[in-house]
Amino acid sequence: MNAPDSTPRRVLLASRNAKKLAELRRVVDAAGIVGLDVVGLDAVPEYPEEPETGATFEENALIKARSGARATGLPCLADDSGLSVDALNGMPGVLSARWSGRHGDDAANNELLLSQIADVPDERRGAAFVSACALVVPDGTETVVRGEWRGTILREGLGANGFGYDPLFVPDDAAAAGRTSAELSAQEKDSLSHRGKALAQLVPALAALAASD
Numbered sequence: 630m631n632a633p634d635s636t637p638r639r640v641l642l643a644s645r646n647a648k649k650l651a652e653l654r655r656v657v658d659a660a661g662i663v664g665l666d667v668v669g670l671d672a673v674p675e676y677p678e679e680p681e682t683g684a685t686f687e688e689n690a691l692i693k694a695r696s697g698a699r700a701t702g703l704p705c706l707a708d709d710s711g712l713s714v715d716a717l718n719g720m721p722g723v724l725s726a727r728w729s730g731r732h733g734d735d736a737a738n739n740e741l742l743l744s745q746i747a748d749v750p751d752e753r754r755g756a757a758f759v760s761a762c763a764l765v766v767p768d769g770t771e772t773v774v775r776g777e778w779r780g781t782i783l784r785e786g787l788g789a790n791g792f793g794y795d796p797l798f799v800p801d802d803a804a805a806a807g808r809t810s811a812e813l814s815a816q817e818k819d820s821l822s823h824r825g826k827a828l829a830q831l832v833p834a835l836a837a838l839a840a841s842d
């Protein structure tokens with residue numbers, strides 16, 4: 630067991646998306662795991678990142694977590710996530726970050742998505758945010774989990790919190806009370822979101838890591 634005064638175990642969160650990174654860090658911190666020191670990519674020497682070529686969120690999360698663990702020798706946690714729209718057969722899916730052709734251009738991605746489903750009636754505007762989170766430990770242990778968050782896509786954006794497609798997404802949950810994900814507080818989003826649900830399943834593996842030598 631890790632004695633309370635022993636050196637905390639460093640864990641790398643491998644994301645280049647500052648807002649996603651903040652969510653990952655918040656949820657891991659809120660889990661209150663004693664003995665973990667969660668660091669971002671700015672705390673480690675730069676390493677070449679492999680392209681996210683996987684066909685699934687799980688494959689991409691593993692690509693990111695494996696390359697971080699291999700390059701740094703640290704346990705590495707990565708998220709691959711996106712929005713799967715029913716009327717688009719699950720797209721943008723793994724292409725969510727670059728749907729408009731410009732990686733990370735949230736406004737352009739949202740605008741393109743809205744135009745693509747402009748003719749889709751309200752009752753068929755269902756979608757799910759999906760997050761796969763992978764934890765890879767340099768000894769070879771790999772854990773991959775998935776969380777999903779169902780909701781409906783609006784016809785225009787509302788709210789300024791969160792990131793990505795949040796202004797367009799009204800969660801099905803009664804607790805959201807018809808607000809978009811960009812109108813929820815950080816704590817409300819974490820308690821309902823795909824990322825919150827995925828990370829909750831990783832807490833035992835993270836706790837085991839913190840307690841290991």
Ligand SMILES: O=P(O)(O)OP(=O)(O)OP(=O)(O)OC[C@H]1O[C@@H](n2cnc3c(O)ncnc32)[C@H](O)[C@@H]1O
Pocket residue numbers: 643644645646649681708709710711712725726733738758791792793794795822824
């Ligand atoms: O790969 P990293 O470096 O972590 O950062 P990224 O932004 O490229 O992340 P992904 O490849 O996983 O793509 C995720 C995209 O899906 C969308 N997305 C994921 N989670 C979201 C959320 O909670 N709210 C809104 N949009 C989200 C958003 O467009 C993200 O850029």
Ligand SMILES: [Mg+2]
Pocket residue numbers: 681726
């Ligand atoms: Mg990415």
